[in-house]
Amino acid sequence: MNKVVFGPQRPKIEYARQLAALPWRVSEAGVIEVLMVTSRISQHWLLPKGWPMSGKTLQQAAAQEAYEEAGVTGKVRRKPAGRYTYDKLMKDGSMVPCTVVCFGMKVGKELPEWPEASQRLRQWFPLSDAAGTVFEPDLARFLGSEELQQKLRA
Numbered sequence: 778m779n780k781v782v783f784g785p786q787r788p789k790i791e792y793a794r795q796l797a798a799l800p801w802r803v804s805e806a807g808v809i810e811v812l813m814v815t816s817r818i819s820q821h822w823l824l825p826k827g828w829p830m831s832g833k834t835l836q837q838a839a840a841q842e843a844y845e846e847a848g849v850t851g852k853v854r855r856k857p858a859g860r861y862t863y864d865k866l867m868k869d870g871s872m873v874p875c876t877v878v879c880f881g882m883k884v885g886k887e888l889p890e891w892p893e894a895s896q897r898l899r900q901w902f903p904l905s906d907a908a909g910t911v912f913e914p915d916l917a918r919f920l921g922s923e924e925l926q927q928k929l930r931a
Contacts, residue, residue, distance in 0.1 A: 792862065792876040796835045797826035798843035799858050799881045800851065801904070801929055809904040809929050811920070812884065813911070814847045814897045821912040822900075826877055839880040847899050848891025851884040858928050861915040879919065881929055904929070 800812035813822040825846035830838040836853045843849050858881040864872040902910055908921030919925060 790874055792874045793865070795826050795828055795865075795875050795877045796839045796842070797824040797877050797879045798839040798847075798853065799824055799879045799929075800843050800847055800849050800884045801881060802884045802901070804903075809926065810901045811904050811907050812847055812849060812887075812899055812901055813907065814893075814899045817893075817896050819912070820898075822902075822910040823913070823916065824877075824879065835878060836880050840882065843882055844888075845892045846897060848888040848894060849882070849884045850886045850888070851882045854881045854883075859919050859922070859925055861913065861919040863913040863915060877916075 802810050802812075804810055811824075814825055815821065816823055825839075825842040827838065827842045827846075829835060830841065833841065836855065840850070840853045843851070857878045859879050860876055861879070862874065862876050865875045867873055904920065904926060908917040911917050911920065
């Protein structure tokens with residue numbers, strides 16, 4: 778018996794999984810601020826992120842990325858703050874669709890020196906402005922969501 782399919786069929790896209798830290802703090806004025814870093818090549822603002830690491834939980838790997846890329850340490854929340862997708866440009870020129878799982882990290886210490894300090898800039902942005910600084914549309918959606926503000930304030 779043949780199956781009848783209505784409408785166009787879309788191929789299932791396999792997404793690679795990455796993780797990110799969402800370093801944040803509350804300013805003296807009570808404003809939630811997030812720490813963004815620039816990418817090494819395009820210099821676009823983004824969150825410290827990377828691939829899962831052998832022997833580390835996703836939260837531990839997110840903390841490691843925050844230290845290496847942004848020079849901050851702090852307490853990483855157990856549950857993800859959210860997710861976003863983007864297309865990662867690989868060294869060979871290919872694009873890999875990625876889902877990035879983001880873990881909030883309340884910053885305890887901002888270090889004057891860190892491993893990637895010579896390769897990246899870092900800057901604090903009010904959460905309300907962060908979405909307007911990023912290049913990736915789905916990261917902008919995530920940063921601008923009411924749900925994220927509620928999770929960080931909880």
